[in-house]
Amino acid sequence: MQFMLLFSRRGKLRLQKWYVPLSDKEKKKITRELVQTVLARKPKMCSFLEWRDLKIVYRRYASLYFCCAIEDQDNELITLEIIHRYVELLDKCFGSVCELDIFNFEKAYFILDEFLLGGEVQETSKKNVLKAIEQADLLQEEAETPRSVLEEIGLT
């Protein structure tokens, strides 16, 4: 996989993950182009399209679009299920993917890294991915000390 983009129905980018080196300018250009292309497609259309020399696989969940760019030899259907498995993982951690729309953007990246690395599937077992995230959460709870609300908002 060359990259994955998550964006909202209104075209706001929520997550971007690039597995090939590209300049910021190029990334922005690609994002703009793909967001427009994918949002312009009608619901019943197929989930795959040819784009430059890549294949785009996308799927919509509620108001979020998940969009992956894969290479010519890669398997489209299994990529659709990569998206679905990622959504399941996010759901498990957040309760609902819609929350990604609001907070926890950093967490979405951490989960993705446990699942996909360098553009390849690293671990497909939901249990194992969640275990890794859970361990992280535990480690963190040990480390945190309670703080006052004022301090957290940055008012002190």
Place this chain on the structure above:
Amino acid sequence: MPAVSKGDGMRGLAVFISDIRNCKSKEAEIKRINKELANIRSKFKGDKALDGYSKKKYVCKLLFIFLLGHDIDFGHMEAVNLLSSNKYTEKQIGYLFISVLVNSNSELIRLINNAIKNDLASRNPTFMCLALHCIANVGSREMGEAFAADIPRILVAGDSMDSVKQSAALCLLRLYKASPDLVPMGEWTARVVHLLNDQHMGVVTAAVSLITCLCKKNPDDFKTCISLAVSRLSRIVSSASTDLQDYTYYFVPAPWLSVKLLRLLQCYPPPEDAAVKGRLVESLETVLNKAQEPPKSKKVQHSNAKNAILFETISLIIHYDSEPNLLVRACNQLGQFLQHRETNLRYLALESMCTLASSEFSHEAVKTHIDTVINALKTERDVSVRQRAADLLYAMCDRSNAKQIVSEMLRYLETADYAIREEIVLKVAILAEKYAVDYSWYVDTILNLIRIAGDYVSEEVWYRVLQIVTNRDDVQGYAAKTVFEALQAPACHENMVKVGGYILGEFGNLIAGDPRSSPPVQFSLLHSKFHLCSVATRALLLSTYIKFINLFPETKATIQGVLRAGSQLRNADVELQQRAVEYLTLSSVASTDVLATVLEEMPPFPERESSILAKLKRKKGPGAASALDDGRRDASSSDINGAVEPTPSTVSTPSPSADLLGLRAAPPPAAAPAPASAGNLLVDVFSDGPAAQPSLGPTPEEAFLSELEPPAPESPMALLADPAPAADPGPEDIGPPVPEADELLNKFVCKNNGVLFENQLLQIGVKSEFRQNLGRMYLFYGNKTSVQFQNFLPTVVHPGDLQTQLAVQTKRVAAQVDGGAQVQQVLNIECLRDFLTPPLLSVRFRYGGAPQSLTLKLPVTINKFFQPTEMAAQDFFQRWKQLSLPLQEAQKIFKANHPMDAEVTKAKLLGFGSALLDNVDPNPENFVGAGIIQTKALQVGCLLRLEPNAQAQMYRLTLRTSKESVSRHLCELLAQQF
């Protein structure tokens, strides 16, 4: 499983994010962000040392701001500090920031690498994984240099945790892809292969990806993976749906791993070992069998996962191309999918069947689905699926079904989406040529193409029909009769006029006996189209006329009258004027014998690969046309097209037309007969190859033409042409443009003449004119000093893709420019297709012994090829509506940089090239314009509207064109002018 755990909250971050999401406007968002940035900056600069938590929170905010698309230029140091924290979440945020925002600040890289090194050595698997993720995410060469040698060790170490192995495998894969030279092969490779046997499915999943990548470059080193992969695969496909526990996905055992294993096997030929092969074939059969079983779940995830394995299995079967039984089964399976209710499956089935069509074992089986595929072409609602259907029809075409397929594709063309018309045209042209049984069918098909989709018929296509007609005398009479009939249509496409003009000029005599198509009738038919045509077509028609004088002496007086008319003899276009003058003289002074020799029928074209096929390959990338090339090995290909030989040079051919007539490969004529064959008169319009020799007195243009391809030394052209191109600087060794280059360029967007550049030594003036897709520019280099410039060398360089978009031919100027003197350089410019960046002009010389060099942007922008179009309000609005896709429109709202004077604005818009339309916009303050950008490959219709708001001192500019990039580019160019 708890939802987001409680300790996680960075409340300040949450508040900030929700503030941003609630912003009503872009401005409000930017304001909020700037406030936050100022706050973070002051925290980072403050005297109070920040604790880890605050640092984490602020770094995370910066990251969020960056991901919103804003630039971040600080905070890197704080992020690096977080890496050495021993709190997991702080470290984690630090790594995330580094992965997303790393730049090659060498000081920082050293610190980052240090932190990574510590974590890798920490033996804490969680920290090790974080470090490995970071390396994999950044994947830079610097990281490779620092860690590529360590990671294989971690990967195969006996005591590494499974999760660390997984991350190490994929981290190594990423580094190997980025810089393979940095990853040393060694004894670890054998142990990596054995990870395929690992107990932990996750480790196997990660390792297969790595092995698949490594074995492509070192197939022999990894050969042992075949049998291991086969046994792993066989165990998975034969396992029950619950055996693999959490690696079962919606009742499908390990779908990701299965797909990866099948991919790995596609790196190798079928297994040699009979037992391994038997086991593999059995597994493949199992997959095919399972496809026929009822689904275990109604969920789409189940069917997708199952079918993902099935499609990958079919890919492997096609890759082996050796098991007729499996191939036919695969084809039947895909046949079922062709009518599946899931669009995705129909799409994939069409795509997969395309490759099956090229196997000799399954070609016939694929053909049985022709009706379904034709139906898909007609009824699919998604254009990408229709595209696949068209591809498949192309791939399954052979002599037996060519007529049916070609006629279906022609029918489809009438309603096809604009985006794919050109490709369909190419495909039809290729099929018609390849499988023509009789040439009249071929000629009819191509003329139909021009009639239905004339705009999309590229030169390659109509050149090719001329080549074939010229080479086959049994079709010439039919061709002449058919084009004569086609030209009777009141509105016929210009490409039809070109083909008709050429064919009647060569073979009009074959139908001249019929009084309905007598010579005067042929001439007046052609001439009735003359005034509506572009310069190139008119030039071609003039050549047809001189050929008529030779073929039909009775038309001589009429034609001489046409040539003699002031509109020809004094035509402002030098090409037309030159032809008129020369042809008129030739027809008056040359004896009939000389005339007959000069204007003899064109010699046959050398048989080479169809240039259309080459074009399709260029369009679709290598391998796209292979279905025709290597797929069909029947002997039927030769009789019409000649031997199909691959041309390795297709990609580097500078202009698509250059190679077309096969002239490039032909050696230059040893002694060109004088005067040269009249064919060249005609050819030189199209061809920029060396064979476009000056026929009747060389003109400067023709000398320039030769520059695109260095002529062979013995060619007489060598004297006229530039020295070998090696002397010219390539794009890499000229300097960057001077800082003010863009500003200077902007000055010339709306005007053609003026001083381009001036410093103490040198003044460069420009005079240029443009018509259609052609332009001529005079550059005047003035030496402002009293000392001679030496080695004076101005060159034009095409950066990037520009070479295929714009042809600029220059003539060398004298290498010395005396003090106070001025030299002139002529540039001939041809716009081949739309382009975004202007060519660069590099000027180098020595002044008083010191080398001087200077790079400017040549004032050639796409709007120079504007042809103004007048139209009424109604037409304008209709077209405006037709261009209503979001991509077709570009809009800019900007502040006026100059006083808002309506007359000045008008002048600028006219200078920009569009027509100004009055009484179109209901608001008389607004400006509305229309025009067509003329390029050799395509025309782009453009509409524009400029709305000044004097009160606010603002403008709103809207461009609509049929091409997204053109809209944007024109909008940018024009917005800078007011």
